[in-house]
Amino acid sequence: MADEGDVLTDLNNQTNGNGADNRPTAGFITQYIKDLSVENPNSPSSFQWQDAPKIDLQFNIGANSVNEEVSEVELKINVTAICDAGQLYVIELVYAGLVGIRNLPEDQAHMFLFAEAPRILFPFARRVVSDATRDLGFQPLMIDPIDFNGLYLQRLQEKQQEDAAGAAAAGSAPGGNA
Template sequence: MADEGDVLTDLNTPSSGNGADNRPTAGFITQYIKDLSVENPNSPASFQWQDAPQIDLQFNIGANPVNDEISEVELKINATANCENGQLYVIELVYAGLVGVRNMPEDQMHMFLFAEAPRILFPFARRVVADATRDLGFQPLMVDPIDFSGLYLQRLQEKQAEDAAAGGAAPGGNA
Protein backbone atom coordinates (compact mmCIF):
# COMPACT_ATOMS: atom_id res chain seq x y z
CA MET A 1 0.00 0.00 0.00
CA ALA A 2 1.28 3.43 -0.84
CA ASP A 3 2.16 5.85 1.90
CA GLU A 4 0.37 9.15 2.28
CA GLY A 5 1.96 11.67 -0.07
CA ASP A 6 3.33 8.92 -2.33
CA VAL A 7 3.77 10.27 -5.85
CA LEU A 8 1.77 7.33 -7.24
CA THR A 9 -1.35 8.17 -5.24
CA ASP A 10 -1.10 11.88 -4.53
CA LEU A 11 -1.14 13.80 -7.78
CA ASN A 12 -1.40 17.06 -5.82
CA THR A 13 2.11 16.79 -4.36
CA PRO A 14 3.55 20.32 -4.31
CA SER A 15 6.57 21.04 -6.45
CA SER A 16 9.85 20.57 -4.64
CA GLY A 17 11.60 23.02 -6.94
CA ASN A 18 14.14 20.43 -8.13
CA GLY A 19 12.41 19.60 -11.41
CA ALA A 20 11.01 16.32 -10.07
CA ASP A 21 7.46 17.52 -10.82
CA ASN A 22 8.12 16.95 -14.56
CA ARG A 23 8.70 13.22 -14.20
CA PRO A 24 6.08 10.79 -15.56
CA THR A 25 3.65 9.75 -12.84
CA ALA A 26 0.78 7.27 -12.85
CA GLY A 27 -1.22 5.62 -10.10
CA PHE A 28 -4.60 4.60 -8.80
CA ILE A 29 -6.71 7.09 -6.89
CA THR A 30 -9.50 4.62 -6.07
CA GLN A 31 -11.18 1.47 -7.38
CA TYR A 32 -14.78 0.30 -7.13
CA ILE A 33 -17.61 -1.83 -8.46
CA LYS A 34 -19.36 0.35 -11.02
CA ASP A 35 -21.99 -2.18 -12.04
CA LEU A 36 -22.80 -5.72 -10.95
CA SER A 37 -25.62 -7.93 -12.18
CA VAL A 38 -26.00 -11.47 -10.83
CA GLU A 39 -28.74 -13.81 -12.05
CA ASN A 40 -29.68 -17.33 -11.01
CA PRO A 41 -32.61 -17.77 -13.45
CA ASN A 42 -33.43 -21.47 -12.99
CA SER A 43 -33.05 -21.92 -9.25
CA PRO A 44 -33.91 -24.06 -7.39
CA ALA A 45 -34.22 -26.62 -10.22
CA SER A 46 -30.68 -25.86 -11.45
CA PHE A 47 -29.21 -27.26 -8.20
CA GLN A 48 -30.43 -30.72 -9.23
CA TRP A 49 -28.79 -30.70 -12.66
CA GLN A 50 -25.86 -33.10 -12.91
CA ASP A 51 -24.13 -32.25 -16.21
CA ALA A 52 -20.99 -30.11 -16.22
CA PRO A 53 -21.62 -26.47 -17.10
CA GLN A 54 -20.15 -24.76 -20.13
CA ILE A 55 -18.66 -21.45 -19.02
CA ASP A 56 -18.55 -18.51 -21.44
CA LEU A 57 -16.23 -15.77 -20.19
CA GLN A 58 -15.91 -12.42 -21.98
CA PHE A 59 -13.62 -9.48 -21.13
CA ASN A 60 -13.57 -5.89 -22.30
CA ILE A 61 -11.46 -2.91 -21.26
CA GLY A 62 -12.45 0.72 -21.55
CA ALA A 63 -10.91 4.02 -20.51
CA ASN A 64 -12.81 7.28 -20.27
CA PRO A 65 -11.15 10.62 -19.49
CA VAL A 66 -12.49 12.40 -16.40
CA ASN A 67 -10.19 15.42 -16.84
CA ASP A 68 -6.70 16.14 -18.21
CA GLU A 69 -4.95 14.00 -15.58
CA ILE A 70 -7.56 11.46 -14.48
CA SER A 71 -9.18 8.61 -16.43
CA GLU A 72 -11.65 5.97 -15.40
CA VAL A 73 -10.51 2.49 -16.46
CA GLU A 74 -13.23 -0.17 -16.68
CA LEU A 75 -12.63 -3.91 -16.64
CA LYS A 76 -15.82 -5.59 -17.84
CA ILE A 77 -16.31 -9.30 -17.17
CA ASN A 78 -19.33 -11.30 -18.34
CA ALA A 79 -19.59 -14.90 -17.15
CA THR A 80 -22.39 -17.22 -18.23
CA ALA A 81 -22.79 -20.86 -17.23
CA ASN A 82 -25.07 -23.14 -19.27
CA CYS A 83 -25.78 -26.85 -19.25
CA GLU A 84 -28.14 -29.11 -21.21
CA ASN A 85 -31.13 -28.25 -19.05
CA GLY A 86 -30.64 -24.49 -19.23
CA GLN A 87 -28.79 -21.54 -17.84
CA LEU A 88 -27.20 -21.81 -14.40
CA TYR A 89 -26.09 -18.22 -13.90
CA VAL A 90 -25.15 -14.92 -15.51
CA ILE A 91 -22.72 -12.47 -13.95
CA GLU A 92 -22.00 -9.07 -15.49
CA LEU A 93 -19.39 -6.98 -13.70
CA VAL A 94 -17.89 -3.60 -14.45
CA TYR A 95 -14.99 -3.08 -12.05
CA ALA A 96 -13.43 0.35 -12.40
CA GLY A 97 -10.63 2.50 -11.09
CA LEU A 98 -9.75 6.15 -11.26
CA VAL A 99 -6.22 6.46 -12.58
CA GLY A 100 -4.13 9.60 -12.41
CA VAL A 101 -1.52 10.15 -15.12
CA ARG A 102 0.80 13.15 -15.42
CA ASN A 103 3.70 14.02 -17.76
CA MET A 104 3.51 10.73 -19.64
CA PRO A 105 3.88 10.40 -23.43
CA GLU A 106 0.61 9.49 -25.14
CA ASP A 107 1.71 6.00 -26.24
CA GLN A 108 2.90 5.10 -22.73
CA MET A 109 -0.25 6.52 -21.17
CA HIS A 110 -2.39 4.46 -23.56
CA MET A 111 -0.48 1.30 -22.66
CA PHE A 112 -0.79 2.06 -18.94
CA LEU A 113 -4.57 2.60 -19.23
CA PHE A 114 -5.26 -0.45 -21.40
CA ALA A 115 -2.67 -2.98 -20.13
CA GLU A 116 -1.20 -2.12 -16.74
CA ALA A 117 -4.30 -0.66 -15.08
CA PRO A 118 -6.49 -3.69 -15.98
CA ARG A 119 -3.72 -5.98 -14.68
CA ILE A 120 -3.88 -4.16 -11.34
CA LEU A 121 -7.71 -4.21 -11.24
CA PHE A 122 -8.02 -7.87 -12.24
CA PRO A 123 -7.40 -9.64 -8.89
CA PHE A 124 -10.11 -7.54 -7.25
CA ALA A 125 -12.60 -8.16 -10.08
CA ARG A 126 -11.71 -11.87 -9.98
CA ARG A 127 -12.61 -11.99 -6.29
CA VAL A 128 -15.98 -10.32 -6.97
CA VAL A 129 -16.80 -12.94 -9.63
CA ALA A 130 -15.71 -15.82 -7.37
CA ASP A 131 -17.75 -14.48 -4.45
CA ALA A 132 -20.80 -13.95 -6.68
CA THR A 133 -20.78 -17.52 -8.02
CA ARG A 134 -20.31 -18.88 -4.49
CA ASP A 135 -23.17 -16.70 -3.22
CA LEU A 136 -25.35 -18.05 -6.04
CA GLY A 137 -24.86 -21.53 -4.55
CA PHE A 138 -22.28 -22.82 -7.04
CA GLN A 139 -18.56 -23.53 -6.88
CA PRO A 140 -16.59 -20.26 -7.02
CA LEU A 141 -15.55 -19.40 -10.57
CA MET A 142 -11.80 -18.82 -10.32
CA VAL A 143 -10.85 -16.94 -13.47
CA ASP A 144 -7.31 -17.72 -14.64
CA PRO A 145 -4.83 -14.83 -14.73
CA ILE A 146 -4.80 -12.83 -17.95
CA ASP A 147 -1.78 -11.45 -19.80
CA PHE A 148 -3.13 -7.95 -20.37
CA SER A 149 0.19 -6.68 -21.78
CA GLY A 150 0.28 -9.53 -24.31
CA LEU A 151 -3.33 -8.87 -25.30
CA TYR A 152 -2.61 -5.16 -25.62
CA LEU A 153 0.38 -5.76 -27.90
CA GLN A 154 -1.61 -8.28 -29.97
CA ARG A 155 -4.48 -5.80 -30.40
CA LEU A 156 -2.01 -3.03 -31.28
CA GLN A 157 -0.46 -5.21 -34.02
CA GLU A 158 -3.95 -6.08 -35.34
CA LYS A 159 -4.88 -2.39 -35.45
CA GLN A 160 -1.65 -1.51 -37.26
CA ALA A 161 -2.33 -4.27 -39.82
CA GLU A 162 -5.92 -3.02 -40.27
CA ASP A 163 -4.70 0.55 -40.72
CA ALA A 164 -2.05 -0.57 -43.21
CA ALA A 165 -4.63 -2.58 -45.17
CA ALA A 166 -7.06 0.33 -45.16
CA GLY A 167 -4.29 2.73 -46.20
CA GLY A 168 -3.30 0.50 -49.12
CA ALA A 169 -6.90 0.06 -50.29
CA ALA A 170 -7.77 3.75 -50.46
CA PRO A 171 -5.92 5.77 -53.10
CA GLY A 172 -4.31 8.85 -51.59
CA GLY A 173 -5.21 7.69 -48.07
CA ASN A 174 -3.12 8.54 -45.06
CA ALA A 175 -1.32 5.65 -43.39
Protein backbone atom coordinates in the same frame (compact mmCIF):
# COMPACT_ATOMS: atom_id res chain seq x y z
CA MET B 1 4.70 19.20 2.66
CA ALA B 2 3.19 16.45 0.49
CA ASP B 3 -0.50 15.74 0.77
CA GLU B 4 -0.71 12.10 1.92
CA GLY B 5 -4.03 11.59 0.09
CA ASP B 6 -2.61 12.55 -3.32
CA VAL B 7 -1.20 9.41 -4.97
CA LEU B 8 0.27 11.59 -7.70
CA THR B 9 2.52 13.35 -5.21
CA ASP B 10 6.06 12.04 -5.16
CA LEU B 11 7.61 12.28 -1.70
CA ASN B 12 10.96 12.92 -3.34
CA ASN B 13 10.48 16.68 -3.73
CA GLN B 14 13.32 17.28 -6.18
CA THR B 15 12.08 19.44 -9.04
CA ASN B 16 13.68 20.96 -12.08
CA GLY B 17 15.46 24.27 -11.83
CA ASN B 18 12.30 26.25 -12.60
CA GLY B 19 10.43 24.58 -9.71
CA ALA B 20 8.04 22.71 -12.01
CA ASP B 21 7.24 19.08 -11.28
CA ASN B 22 7.33 17.52 -14.73
CA ARG B 23 8.33 13.96 -13.85
CA PRO B 24 6.15 11.21 -15.37
CA THR B 25 3.74 9.78 -12.82
CA ALA B 26 0.85 7.30 -12.92
CA GLY B 27 -1.12 5.70 -10.12
CA PHE B 28 -4.48 4.61 -8.81
CA ILE B 29 -6.62 7.02 -6.86
CA THR B 30 -9.39 4.53 -6.02
CA GLN B 31 -11.10 1.40 -7.32
CA TYR B 32 -14.70 0.27 -7.01
CA ILE B 33 -17.56 -1.86 -8.32
CA LYS B 34 -19.36 0.35 -10.82
CA ASP B 35 -22.03 -2.18 -11.81
CA LEU B 36 -22.80 -5.72 -10.71
CA SER B 37 -25.64 -7.95 -11.86
CA VAL B 38 -25.92 -11.50 -10.53
CA GLU B 39 -28.71 -13.79 -11.70
CA ASN B 40 -29.70 -17.35 -10.86
CA PRO B 41 -32.70 -17.59 -13.23
CA ASN B 42 -33.58 -21.29 -12.84
CA SER B 43 -33.22 -21.79 -9.13
CA PRO B 44 -34.06 -23.92 -7.25
CA SER B 45 -34.31 -26.57 -9.98
CA SER B 46 -30.83 -25.69 -11.30
CA PHE B 47 -29.28 -27.11 -8.11
CA GLN B 48 -30.47 -30.59 -9.15
CA TRP B 49 -28.92 -30.55 -12.63
CA GLN B 50 -26.03 -32.98 -12.90
CA ASP B 51 -24.25 -32.11 -16.17
CA ALA B 52 -21.13 -29.95 -16.15
CA PRO B 53 -21.77 -26.33 -17.12
CA LYS B 54 -20.23 -24.63 -20.13
CA ILE B 55 -18.75 -21.31 -19.05
CA ASP B 56 -18.80 -18.39 -21.47
CA LEU B 57 -16.40 -15.71 -20.22
CA GLN B 58 -16.03 -12.39 -21.98
CA PHE B 59 -14.22 -9.28 -20.92
CA ASN B 60 -13.64 -5.81 -22.27
CA ILE B 61 -11.61 -2.79 -21.23
CA GLY B 62 -12.72 0.80 -21.48
CA ALA B 63 -11.22 4.12 -20.44
CA ASN B 64 -12.95 7.48 -20.09
CA SER B 65 -11.29 10.78 -19.36
CA VAL B 66 -12.57 12.45 -16.18
CA ASN B 67 -10.32 15.49 -16.50
CA GLU B 68 -6.87 16.37 -17.82
CA GLU B 69 -5.02 14.15 -15.33
CA VAL B 70 -7.62 11.56 -14.25
CA SER B 71 -9.20 8.74 -16.24
CA GLU B 72 -11.64 6.03 -15.29
CA VAL B 73 -10.61 2.53 -16.41
CA GLU B 74 -13.37 -0.09 -16.61
CA LEU B 75 -12.77 -3.83 -16.62
CA LYS B 76 -16.01 -5.42 -17.84
CA ILE B 77 -16.50 -9.13 -17.18
CA ASN B 78 -19.52 -11.15 -18.33
CA VAL B 79 -19.87 -14.77 -17.26
CA THR B 80 -22.66 -17.12 -18.34
CA ALA B 81 -22.91 -20.73 -17.15
CA ILE B 82 -25.13 -23.00 -19.24
CA CYS B 83 -25.76 -26.74 -19.09
CA ASP B 84 -28.01 -28.95 -21.20
CA ALA B 85 -31.01 -28.34 -18.92
CA GLY B 86 -30.68 -24.54 -19.08
CA GLN B 87 -28.92 -21.48 -17.78
CA LEU B 88 -27.32 -21.77 -14.34
CA TYR B 89 -26.19 -18.20 -13.75
CA VAL B 90 -25.24 -14.89 -15.34
CA ILE B 91 -22.79 -12.42 -13.82
CA GLU B 92 -22.12 -9.00 -15.32
CA LEU B 93 -19.46 -6.94 -13.58
CA VAL B 94 -17.97 -3.55 -14.32
CA TYR B 95 -15.03 -3.07 -11.98
CA ALA B 96 -13.46 0.36 -12.32
CA GLY B 97 -10.64 2.47 -11.04
CA LEU B 98 -9.71 6.12 -11.18
CA VAL B 99 -6.20 6.52 -12.53
CA GLY B 100 -4.11 9.65 -12.30
CA ILE B 101 -1.57 10.25 -15.05
CA ARG B 102 0.76 13.21 -15.28
CA ASN B 103 3.56 14.00 -17.74
CA LEU B 104 3.50 10.66 -19.59
CA PRO B 105 3.86 10.53 -23.36
CA GLU B 106 0.55 9.67 -25.08
CA ASP B 107 1.61 6.16 -26.14
CA GLN B 108 2.78 5.28 -22.62
CA ALA B 109 -0.38 6.73 -21.04
CA HIS B 110 -2.50 4.68 -23.48
CA MET B 111 -0.58 1.51 -22.61
CA PHE B 112 -0.96 2.21 -18.89
CA LEU B 113 -4.74 2.69 -19.26
CA PHE B 114 -5.36 -0.36 -21.46
CA ALA B 115 -2.72 -2.86 -20.24
CA GLU B 116 -1.28 -2.03 -16.82
CA ALA B 117 -4.41 -0.64 -15.12
CA PRO B 118 -6.58 -3.66 -16.08
CA ARG B 119 -3.78 -5.95 -14.83
CA ILE B 120 -3.91 -4.20 -11.47
CA LEU B 121 -7.73 -4.25 -11.31
CA PHE B 122 -8.09 -7.88 -12.40
CA PRO B 123 -7.39 -9.71 -9.10
CA PHE B 124 -10.05 -7.64 -7.34
CA ALA B 125 -12.61 -8.19 -10.11
CA ARG B 126 -11.73 -11.89 -10.12
CA ARG B 127 -12.51 -12.06 -6.39
CA VAL B 128 -15.89 -10.38 -6.92
CA VAL B 129 -16.82 -12.97 -9.59
CA SER B 130 -15.61 -15.84 -7.39
CA ASP B 131 -17.61 -14.58 -4.41
CA ALA B 132 -20.70 -14.04 -6.58
CA THR B 133 -20.68 -17.60 -7.93
CA ARG B 134 -20.20 -18.97 -4.42
CA ASP B 135 -23.03 -16.77 -3.11
CA LEU B 136 -25.25 -18.08 -5.92
CA GLY B 137 -24.81 -21.57 -4.46
CA PHE B 138 -22.27 -22.89 -6.99
CA GLN B 139 -18.57 -23.67 -6.91
CA PRO B 140 -16.53 -20.43 -6.89
CA LEU B 141 -15.42 -19.58 -10.42
CA MET B 142 -11.69 -18.88 -10.44
CA ILE B 143 -10.88 -17.02 -13.65
CA ASP B 144 -7.41 -17.85 -14.98
CA PRO B 145 -4.90 -14.97 -15.03
CA ILE B 146 -5.03 -12.82 -18.17
CA ASP B 147 -1.97 -11.40 -19.93
CA PHE B 148 -3.28 -7.87 -20.48
CA ASN B 149 0.09 -6.63 -21.75
CA GLY B 150 0.24 -9.41 -24.35
CA LEU B 151 -3.35 -8.74 -25.41
CA TYR B 152 -2.62 -5.02 -25.68
CA LEU B 153 0.42 -5.62 -27.89
CA GLN B 154 -1.55 -8.11 -30.02
CA ARG B 155 -4.38 -5.61 -30.49
CA LEU B 156 -1.90 -2.83 -31.31
CA GLN B 157 -0.29 -5.03 -33.97
CA GLU B 158 -3.74 -5.92 -35.41
CA LYS B 159 -4.64 -2.24 -35.59
CA GLN B 160 -1.37 -1.42 -37.39
CA GLN B 161 -2.08 -4.18 -39.92
CA GLU B 162 -5.66 -2.91 -40.40
CA ASP B 163 -4.37 0.63 -40.91
CA ALA B 164 -1.75 -0.58 -43.41
CA ALA B 165 -4.35 -2.63 -45.31
CA GLY B 166 -6.71 0.38 -45.33
CA ALA B 167 -3.96 2.66 -46.63
CA ALA B 168 -3.05 0.12 -49.33
CA ALA B 169 -6.70 -0.21 -50.35
CA ALA B 170 -7.09 3.57 -50.49
CA GLY B 171 -3.95 3.84 -52.64
CA SER B 172 -5.21 1.28 -55.14
CA ALA B 173 -8.78 2.62 -55.32
CA PRO B 174 -9.86 4.20 -58.61
CA GLY B 175 -8.81 7.82 -58.62
CA GLY B 176 -6.44 7.24 -55.69
CA ASN B 177 -2.83 8.32 -55.66
CA ALA B 178 -0.49 5.36 -55.90
